[in-house]
Amino acid sequence: MCGIVGLFLKKDDLRPQLGDMLTDMLITMTDRGPDSAGIAIYGDEAGPLKMTVQSDAPAVDFAGLDVALAGILEAPVTMKVIDTHAVLSLPEGGEAAARSFLDARGIRIMGAGTSMEIFKEIGLPKDVAARFGIRGMGGSHGIGHTRMATESAVTTMGAHPFSTSADQCLVHNGSLSNHNQMRRRLTEKGFAPKTQNDTEVAACYISSRLAEGVNLGEALEGTLEDLDGFFTFVVGTRNGFGVVRDPIACKPAVMAETEDYVAFGSEYRAFAKLPGIDAARVWEPEPATVYFWER
Structure with a gap:
């Protein structure tokens, strides 16, 4: 049981508030996983x-x-x-x-x-966010995670997000049943995970598929065929973020969209402080369906 948040800003005038909004969203998810936390911020589009x-x-x-x-x-x-x-x-x-x-x-x-910065450490989301000054960071979009360790130790490297490709990272709620088998296959392909966290296996899997020439949407669809277990993945890229849930959609997930932003949360309460949330279109993402938003 972990907590995931994601926020994609459609309007540039909200960019200075990205870190502040993401921090509020992640702190709200604290009781879903209080052992470590992390946030990926996408700032400059080119640099x-x-x-x-x-x-x-x-x-x-x-x-x-x-x-x-x-x-x-x-x-x-x-x-x-x-x-x-x-x-x-x-x-x-x-x-x-x-x-x-x-x-x-x-x-x-x-x-x-060229645009992604990742900050993650052991501790409560409010403390991790304060240590890195996340509230003062601006950008176009970002994703975050608060962890309850179930399959590996509580360490900095075991915290999410995991990044195994340029400007790309992944956060995950759930567990994979075939991650050890997939770990061996990925290692043979040159995409060896460095931690025992099954989420990094998923990140390496996506990177391996991209190296084979498929696009990100196809790589996310591949997780539905090749990765067994219960999962919700949120993937950040240079231009946006994507969401996919397993075919059973076991783990909770909700999305909200306004003219200003698209937001993802493990629970609706993550959206409580977002501006204009009372007028947002709110829905639960369908199982085995890839969603993606780009600038």
Whole structure:
């Protein structure tokens, strides 16, 4: 039993309020999973490559990290430290070398892309959001998750969202029954999950399908055939977010849409503080149906 939220803004004048609205939505879902929380924020639609990283000892690991990376990449690197996370701006073509360098130092990579930043940690949503200043973050859309660990330990890396492709991440409510079998198959294909969380298996599955040349909608449809269990997936991309539920639709889900936004929540109460919610079209997404909104 976890809590998922998602918010896609149709109008640019609401962008400064994205973090504030997402934070309220996620805090409302706290009792669905109080052990850890995370949010992905999609800000600039186009810009330099950004990589969000995490360390349990940021004062040590982040000291001079930008200078060291700049030396490796032979190009300027900027770094914005936010609590246990840092957002690195890297030169074009520098991702592979940066990943190797960070892995060697034991610095964890949360995700990369030109618009996505991911922040996640152990703790209550209100505390995690406050640590990273999520309320002050603007953007076009975002997704969030508050976790109740059922299949793996309570760790930062076990928290959602999971990102295994550029500017793409996934949050999940439910459980997969064939994740170990799928983990082996994905590892053989070069998409090995790094944690024991079954949600990361789903994220790697989607990335593997995209690498095969299918589009995101087809990859989400593939989850209905290849992933067994009860699940609701919400996927964030550079341009929007998508939703799919298993064929039984076991896990709760509700959506709301106005002229200003599209919102997803595990429960309706997640929408309570959204502007204009009283006039929104509210519905429950159908089982085995892919929904997607893009800018």
